[in-house]
Amino acid sequence: MTVAVSNFKIHLAELFAQALSTVSPEHAAQLSVLIERPKQAQHGDYACNLAMQLAKPLRRPPREIAQALIAALPASEVVEKVEIAGAGFINVFITTAAKQAVVHAVLHAGAGYGHVHTGGGRKVGVEFVSANPTGPLHVGHGRGAAVGDCLCNLLHAAGWNVTREFYYNDAGAQIDNLTLSVQLRCKGVTPDDPSWPESGYRGDYILDVARAYMAKETVEADDQHVKASGDIHDAEAIRHFAVAYLRREQDLDLRAFKVEFDVFSLESALYTDGKVEEAVNKLIASGHTYEQDAALWLRTTDFGDDKDRVMRKSDGGYTYFVPDVAYHLDKWRRGFARVINEQGADHHSTITRVRAGLQALDAGIPKGWPDYVLHQMVTVLRNGEEVKISKRAGSYVTLRDLIDEVGCDATRFFLAARHPDSQLVFDIDLAKSQSNENPVYYIQYAHARVHSVLSQWEGDHTSLHQADVSLLNSDYETTLLQRLIDYPQVIETAAEDLAPHLIAFYLKELAADFHSYYNASRFLVDDEAVKRARLALIAAAAQVMRNGLALLGVSAPEKM
Numbered sequence: 001m002t003v004a005v006s007n008f009k010i011h012l013a014e015l016f017a018q019a020l021s022t023v024s025p026e027h028a029a030q031l032s033v034l035i036e037r038p039k040q041a042q043h044g045d046y047a048c049n050l051a052m053q054l055a056k057p058l059r060r061p062p063r064e065i066a067q068a069l070i071a072a073l074p075a076s077e078v079v080e081k082v083e084i085a086g087a088g089f090i091n092v093f094i095t096t097a098a099k100q101a102v103v104h105a106v107l108h109a110g111a112g113y114g115h116v117h118t119g120g121g122r123k124v125g126v127e128f129v130s131a132n133p134t135g136p137l138h139v140g141h142g143r144g145a146a147v148g149d150c151l152c153n154l155l156h157a158a159g160w161n162v163t164r165e166f167y168y169n170d171a172g173a174q175i176d177n178l179t180l181s182v183q184l185r186c187k188g189v190t191p192d193d194p195s196w197p198e199s200g201y202r203g204d205y206i207l208d209v210a211r212a213y214m215a216k217e218t219v220e221a222d223d224q225h226v227k228a229s230g231d232i233h234d235a236e237a238i239r240h241f242a243v244a245y246l247r248r249e250q251d252l253d254l255r256a257f258k259v260e261f262d263v264f265s266l267e268s269a270l271y272t273d274g275k276v277e278e279a280v281n282k283l284i285a286s287g288h289t290y291e292q293d294a295a296l297w298l299r300t301t302d303f304g305d306d307k308d309r310v311m312r313k314s315d316g317g318y319t320y321f322v323p324d325v326a327y328h329l330d331k332w333r334r335g336f337a338r339v340i341n342e343q344g345a346d347h348h349s350t351i352t353r354v355r356a357g358l359q360a361l362d363a364g365i366p367k368g369w370p371d372y373v374l375h376q377m378v379t380v381l382r383n384g385e386e387v388k389i390s391k392r393a394g395s396y397v398t399l400r401d402l403i404d405e406v407g408c409d410a411t412r413f414f415l416a417a418r419h420p421d422s423q424l425v426f427d428i429d430l431a432k433s434q435s436n437e438n439p440v441y442y443i444q445y446a447h448a449r450v451h452s453v454l455s456q457w458e459g460d461h462t463s464l465h466q467a468d469v470s471l472l473n474s475d476y477e478t479t480l481l482q483r484l485i486d487y488p489q490v491i492e493t494a495a496e497d498l499a500p501h502l503i504a505f506y507l508k509e510l511a512a513d514f515h516s517y518y519n520a521s522r523f524l525v526d527d528e529a530v531k532r533a534r535l536a537l538i539a540a541a542a543q544v545m546r547n548g549l550a551l552l553g554v555s556a557p558e559k560m
Helices: 008-023 050-058 062-072 096-100 102-112 139-157 173-186 204-214 235-256 267-272 275-286 321-333 345-360 399-406 408-416 428-432 439-457 461-466 475-497 501-520 528-551
Strands: 046-048 079-085 089-094 123-127 161-168 218-221 224-227 263-266 289-292 295-298 309-312 338-344 371-375 378-382 385-387 424-427
Touching: 008 046, 008 050, 008 062, 008 089, 008 475, 050 062, 050 089, 062 079, 062 089, 096 102, 096 475, 102 461, 102 475, 102 528, 123 139, 139 161, 139 338, 139 371, 139 378, 139 399, 139 408, 139 475, 139 528, 173 204, 173 235, 204 235, 218 235, 224 235, 235 399, 263 267, 267 275, 267 321, 275 289, 275 295, 275 309, 275 321, 275 345, 295 345, 309 321, 321 338, 321 345, 338 345, 345 371, 378 428, 399 408, 399 428, 408 424, 408 428, 408 439, 408 501, 424 428, 439 501, 439 528, 461 528, 475 501, 475 528, 501 528
Parallel strands: 123 161, 123 338, 161 263, 338 371, 378 424
Antiparallel strands: 046 089, 079 089, 218 224, 289 295, 295 309, 378 385
């Protein structure tokens, strides 16, 4: 029996790396072996361009180098044949037995199937959501939560040591507006009153905060316990309570969305702990700052910005990117090899100046650190028309609105299923529909179908590990086998590109392959060996569906 290989790409990369060490040992450490899936089946199952990479340094024709590499390839029972194509591409054909053995690889690995080790256990900090504690989370925050959480799951599956972090902007003008809004509500002033400030918050939730404050309630937000004094004249007490109250409400929304964090950081703490002042002093000492018009400027043009940026305004207050620099310096000191910020596209302008500030610190931080994933806006539709407001929030659709209307699974899938760079239309009617047009229903229904067949069988599931998979030779079975083989590569690519939507794409294709197989085949046939082989295949398909849905934070129901 062929030994089950769980990741053909890695296996082939190792074979070609050994061949490279034989053919050109001086270049073995310099070149990375790239194994790709050809677009056309006649070009094999995998292709390698190593001969093309070696042509220039070796000053030899690529086809000649390809022949040498093939001759030096170690023997492998999963490789059927190797051919040279075109100018020097090497096409590899995998044996049928090796493809069939993926069923055993999936069933043996279970929830771990598809995991790769490209992260090597290195620390990565992923900051996402990071909403101002001034109101309920809106659907844009929801997209950030879905993409960020799926990204964390992906990086974990790729071998990274992941820390999930939420950064609260609990300082500045917006918090002042929140405080004043709650204080006015405490005094009985409503948003309809002519005295209501233009920048005040008008949602019903402000009245909820005011009532809780007047009732002298105690709220718990992370590790904080804040008891309201009920004093309507104490603006600082109102601010402290309002921020804690809304942090708690946001946390409840995120828990309903199956999102949890390892670390919560407060912007205000950067000031009270002296980290902002320390960062500013280090920037001044670096020689990259100057005084002009009674303001302190950072010469960000030294690091690729189109113009210099104000750090400290003439009134003594810092601009918003300064605490960001201090915050990321703290992340660097916490030992993160990599930091990824998932934020709304409106944060695009901050990237250059934050990176410039970190470079100016001369703290050994790599250029281009941290990474950013920016998501575009979300438009919500119901009955073909845009939904713009929520009664509770007053001016926008909240994340909780969507969860309550279509459920957590559909909300998470729809918000993560498109590339973050693309505009997203969230169709409530589609998300609630039980049809093949609804991708969540389509995938979950495929999983439930497998369990329906296995329940009818009533056999010992562990016996499927010994099924004779050599009997899986129909076109439908071959297609499904190849899809299962592709899963580890999808994880590796999605993690490398910071693109969790690729998992959603893959799951839709896997579900389509399964539904086609299901509609064309019988599973509970009289032939015991054939029956067990087919059941083993669909059990493996269900396992991969579960694994992929878990990365998206979506459930895999056994009945629908």
